[in-house]
Amino acid sequence: MAAVASAARWLFSLRAAGAERHWRRLCGAGLARGFLHPTVTGEDAAQRRQVAHFTFQPDPEPREYGQTQKMNLFQSITSALDNSLAKDPTAVIFGEDVAFGGVFRCTVGLRDKYGKDRVFNTPLCEQGIVGFGIGIAVTGATAIAEIQFADYIFPAFDQIVNEAAKYRYRSGDLFNCGSLTIRSPWGCVGHGALYHSQSPEAFFAHCPGIKVVIPRSPFQAKGLLLSCIEDKNPCIFFEPKILYRAAVEQVPVESYNIPLSQAEVIQEGSDVTLVAWGTQVHVIREVASMAKEKLGVSCEIIDLRTIIPWDVDTVCKSKESIL
Amino acid sequence: MAVVIAAARFWRQSRILGQAALLLLRRPGARGLAISHPHGQQEQFSSLDDKPQFPGASAEFIDKLEFIQPNVISGIPIYRVMDRQGQIINPSEDPHLPKEKVLKFYKSMTLLNTMDRILYESQRQGRISFYMTNYGEEGTHVGSAAALDNTDLVFGQYREAGVLMYRDYPLELFMAQCYGNISDLGKGRQMPVHYGCKERHFVTISSPLATQIPQAVGAAYAAKRANANRVVICYFGEGAASEGDAHAGFNFAATLECPIIFFCRNNGYAISTPTSEQYRGDGIAARGPGYGILSIRVDGNDVFAVYNATKEARRRAVAENQPFLIEAMTYRIGHHSTSDDSSAYRSVDEVNYWDKQDHPISRLRHYLLSRGWWDEEQEKAWRKQSRKKVMEAFEQAERKPKPNPNLLFSDVYQEMPSQLRKQQESLARHLQTYGEHYPLEHFDK
Numbered sequence: 028m029a030a031v032a033s034a035a036r037w038l039f040s041l042r043a044a045g046a047e048r049h050w051r052r053l054c055g056a057g058l059a060r061g062f063l064h065p066t067v068t069g070e071d072a073a074q075r076r077q078v079a080h081f082t083f084q085p086d087p088e089p090r091e092y093g094q095t096q097k098m099n100l101f102q103s104i105t106s107a108l109d110n111s112l113a114k115d116p117t118a119v120i121f122g123e124d125v126a127f128g129g130v131f132r133c134t135v136g137l138r139d140k141y142g143k144d145r146v147f148n149t150p151l152c153e154q155g156i157v158g159f160g161i162g163i164a165v166t167g168a169t170a171i172a173e174i175q176f177a178d179y180i181f182p183a184f185d186q187i188v189n190e191a192a193k194y195r196y197r198s199g200d201l202f203n204c205g206s207l208t209i210r211s212p213w214g215c216v217g218h219g220a221l222y223h224s225q226s227p228e229a230f231f232a233h234c235p236g237i238k239v240v241i242p243r244s245p246f247q248a249k250g251l252l253l254s255c256i257e258d259k260n261p262c263i264f265f266e267p268k269i270l271y272r273a274a275v276e277q278v279p280v281e282s283y284n285i286p287l288s289q290a291e292v293i294q295e296g297s298d299v300t301l302v303a304w305g306t307q308v309h310v311i312r313e314v315a316s317m318a319k320e321k322l323g324v325s326c327e328i329i330d331l332r333t334i335i336p337w338d339v340d341t342v343c344k345s346k347e348s349i350l
Numbered sequence: 351m352a353v354v355i356a357a358a359r360f361w362r363q364s365r366i367l368g369q370a371a372l373l374l375l376r377r378p379g380a381r382g383l384a385i386s387h388p389h390g391q392q393e394q395f396s397s398l399d400d401k402p403q404f405p406g407a408s409a410e411f412i413d414k415l416e417f418i419q420p421n422v423i424s425g426i427p428i429y430r431v432m433d434r435q436g437q438i439i440n441p442s443e444d445p446h447l448p449k450e451k452v453l454k455f456y457k458s459m460t461l462l463n464t465m466d467r468i469l470y471e472s473q474r475q476g477r478i479s480f481y482m483t484n485y486g487e488e489g490t491h492v493g494s495a496a497a498l499d500n501t502d503l504v505f506g507q508y509r510e511a512g513v514l515m516y517r518d519y520p521l522e523l524f525m526a527q528c529y530g531n532i533s534d535l536g537k538g539r540q541m542p543v544h545y546g547c548k549e550r551h552f553v554t555i556s557s558p559l560a561t562q563i564p565q566a567v568g569a570a571y572a573a574k575r576a577n578a579n580r581v582v583i584c585y586f587g588e589g590a591a592s593e594g595d596a597h598a599g600f601n602f603a604a605t606l607e608c609p610i611i612f613f614c615r616n617n618g619y620a621i622s623t624p625t626s627e628q629y630r631g632d633g634i635a636a637r638g639p640g641y642g643i644l645s646i647r648v649d650g651n652d653v654f655a656v657y658n659a660t661k662e663a664r665r666r667a668v669a670e671n672q673p674f675l676i677e678a679m680t681y682r683i684g685h686h687s688t689s690d691d692s693s694a695y696r697s698v699d700e701v702n703y704w705d706k707q708d709h710p711i712s713r714l715r716h717y718l719l720s721r722g723w724w725d726e727e728q729e730k731a732w733r734k735q736s737r738k739k740v741m742e743a744f745e746q747a748e749r750k751p752k753p754n755p756n757l758l759f760s761d762v763y764q765e766m767p768s769q770l771r772k773q774q775e776s777l778a779r780h781l782q783t784y785g786e787h788y789p790l791e792h793f794d795k
Contacts, residue, residue, distance in 0.1 A: 117572070117575070117576075119571075119575070144575060147606070149602060149605070149606070150598075150601050150602060150605055152597075152598045152601065152602070154564065154594055154595055154598050155564045155595075155598030155599065155601065155602050157564075158561065158563070158564025158565050158567075158568065158595060158598060158599070159564045159565070159567055159568035159571070159598075159602050159606075160568060161564075161565045161568060162505075162564065162565035162566055162567055162568020162569040162570070162571070162572070163568040163569065163571060163572045164568075165553065165565065165568070165569055166503075166568075166569050166572040166573065166576075167572075168572040168575070168576070170568065182594070185558060185561065185595075186561060186564070186595075189556070189558045189561065190556060190558070190561050190565070193556070194554075195761045195762070195763075195764065196539060196761045196762050197536070197539055197540050197544070197554060197556060198536060198546045198553075198554035199534070199535050199536035199537035199539065199546075199554075199761065200537075200760075200761045201535055201536070201546050201547070201548040201554060202546065202548065202553055202554055203764070205764055235762045235763075235770075236762050236763065238763075259763075259764040259765075260763045260764055288767065336763070336767040336768075336769060339768070339769065340768070
């Protein structure tokens, strides 16, 4: 027992991904339950982290995009990046630690496949990463920048808000950085505390000139990320890190696009509209079924997907149909 | 022995000190330090003792405690070709440029000077809202621009109008941007002097300082990937060099091996802040080696020195895919802008010294006179002609209307989103009802 306890203590001191892997082996927790839910009760329960619970709800297998493959969120990101680099010879991926595959394994295999001039590490400097990415995009090449955690995007805030967002407008459309996409792990994970859990989309939500996109699942993520990369405006793509391994779905192997600035009504209802994005879509699904069961309330659920420019029409139409 | 055991523990290898741990310690790193010693452990230890193994630095050990003294008394020397009277000091450094080219230098600098005087005055008279002159720094602009290819991409800060002037940007367009009229390629959206020109590969100026530095590096990286044989030049002042973006740009350029020229105009002031309050080291040039960047300091008021340094930097940046840093020492003779009165923080005598004793235009004129390529007659004629050209462009610019208010809403995104379209329509309706309260007669219909 003492050995198990001391082993558990050592495990907690490791970084998120590694800790999780070891944790699973100890508890035998299944993937479908979401990795946060404690599965062992009794005297060991005191040793486990007590965290909130939600269940990832996969969407039905898409039929219209060809052959699909079981992928988790980070694999769907890798697939999107793979498709992008394959069809766009100017596309490059850069940021901290992307060369070896990334701290969340989103870029595994890409450097070997596409070369060190296309998938490369930069020095540890977010303002530099985004500024550098803007410069690549100004020449017309496709720049896919990674900010290691959304919590660290703030040094790049000036480059994003004062430069990227305004490049086209201030130059009278002589210059633009539309081929820039910034990707970043986003949102709570249970143990990330102040600096590995942030959801900073609100800081960007009123900055005209950029697009901010947040997917709820692997299938959504690949299609939305491909749309961001191909979009002619600078985009920020936040990836819910808690879903990187917890969310598994059938995802098309080939390229496909999900349109930006289009919300999705994922459940129709008649009494109240619930709007969510990212991880919270799954939480709110559970809320909707609890509301139905306990309060007899019929909820309409909208996944906003693009935060700015957001789909005002779908949300308003939903309100109208309810009133 | 104790050292090795401690090292093994630190690396979390087996608790038992084995040959395996030793081999790991001996593994040759990037510096290639491992020397094979087939005999006993003693020889292996002594090779480790002699050479540092740290991945972070390639250096020898020293057993004397000594802090490196930054050299600010006798800093990096300043390269020059002409003396203050425009005479070539070392003939082997004379670029031997043909007469037409040197005359183009002179005419670009003087035309810029003339335009500056007239536009500064026009702000004083309330005709334009704001202006920044380039007095004293014309040599940095023209010398460097002349050393580049016309297709080399330029990222500037705000005091590089001479680069555009050298690339034959028409007076009409300088004025259009300052007046914000319908001819402005920037569609009248920015404050004066925020020029941009796609055709002449001059990226539009933005007000935040130093933001262009990492961007220029990215553009250079893309040029390298495209095998474009293009260099990117990035201008900034010694004040902007204090920004984090400057540090970011230098470091990225060096680590990612980008063909870029960093051109710092050290003009002594950042608005009212003198260099003694901007940095404590030996200027900007001394920072270059800290990043692994080849650096030089030049006399920015010597147009040939600027030319030579930029030319060589360009050649090598493209050939070797590495950054270069040029710190051009100069002096800001004018105020920071029309919103500034520099007599509040510096003496008129100091300014006069530079204006009279060390001005890039005067020095080049002395050179031209001594070569017999210019004379007083031509000087008088040119002054009259350049003034006339500027006045004509100025009067025309003044008469043109401003851009259509619809242009407030376009180009925010490549496509206009519905929210902005609704705002645009809302403004149009508002102007229909209340248009009399707006100076609509000055705007394009």
